[in-house]
Amino acid sequence: MSLVEIKDLTVHYPIRSGFWNRITDSVKAVDGISFNIEAGETYGLVGESGSGKSTTGKSVVGLEKVTSGSIMYQGKDITKKANRKSLDYNHDVQMIFQDSLSSLNPRKRIEDIIAEPLRNFEHLDKNEEKLRVLQLLDIVGLDADALYKYPHQFSGGQRQRIGVARAVATNPKLIIADEPVSALDLSVQAQVLNFMKKIQREFGISYLFISHDLGVVRHMCNNIAIMNRGRLVEIGTRDDIYNHPIHIYTKRLLAAIPETNVNNRAEHRAKRLQVEKVYQEQQDKYYDKNGEAYPLVQITPTHSVALPKDLADKFKHEGEVQA
Ligand SMILES: Nc1ncnc2c1ncn2[C@@H]1O[C@H](COP(=O)(O)OP(=O)(O)OP(=O)(O)O)[C@@H](O)[C@H]1O
Secondary structure, three states, X not given: OOOEEEEEEEEEEEEEEOOOOEEEEEEEEXXXXXXXXXXXXXXXXXXXXXXXXXXXXXXXXXXOOOOEEEEEEOOEEOOOHHHHHHHOHHHHEEEEOOOHHHHOOOOOOHHHHHHHHHHHHOOOOHHHHHHHHHHHHHHOOOOHHHHHOOHHHOOHHHHHHHXXXXXXXXXXXXXXXXXXXXXXOHHHHHHHHHHHHHHHHHHOOEEEEEEOOHHHHOOOOOEEEEEEOOEEEEEEEHHHHHHOOOOHHHHHHHHOOOOOOHHHHHHHHHHHXXXXXXXXXXXXXXXXXXXXXXXXXXXXXXXXXXOOHHHHHHHHHHHHHHO
């Protein structure tokens, strides 16, 4: 059994209009997605802004009311509040946000910020609590004098590490990391990602790692789902996605990974423009007449892609020939 099993998850937001403020339509933020997160792994959920990643993450934490579908955790559907309560789900699942400045209370000292989940769930005495907060600061590489400071006294990277310390305080089983390093410089991104990996090794945590950037996810994730307009268009292992991408949208996201080597920038730009040209010319083949992605078709045991029948048959056949 996987740690989390998401099946046919749908989250629609109502659109209200007119004098009576009636519901006249809905935004299909998440439109029937399924994937599993295994214990101890980092699962990547990648897509452009507005593709539905955050809504999915919030649904998994229990912060968003789902329209239909299920999210199974330890055999129970946690889209139901009573099940979240009986499982102690809020203790087991934590979240790290992109914007550490607004997600950390500016009026609270770091000691109180990190201790907050401990106070909610563990009821330690004062000394035990302080010791635990100091251990957590040490794990994320911050000195003890951080205890008495406020969020604005830290750099973005340090604040993000404080967010990581708070998220791991109660020893959770799963952390939803929503764009955890997007607001940081490249060098600082690597630092925070390394801390997240170190903590994962030490505590055996699973991550649902949400990002718009396939470059960031590459060194973090074992399995990756590509999300586009509320649907999944490609699911696979790291090797499937980076070395054998099939969906035109995945190829476009891969071409959008920023090139860090200055000497290769011109070549990279030319390649990106070429991929964009192909995307504009051929994207219609990959979406149905309503502009929606097709259902996923399994190409190999680990790799599934949203394709119409003719393309699915073509790629399956190519896979068989190569094998
Ligand atoms: N509370 C809400 N009410 C109405 N529509 C919403 C709400 N939250 C999100 N949406 C819409 O749902 C869609 C998916 O949003 P979501 O934030 O999940 O995307 P995302 O991939 O995480 O993008 P970003 O990275 O920009 O946050 C968007 O069209 C968004 O405008």
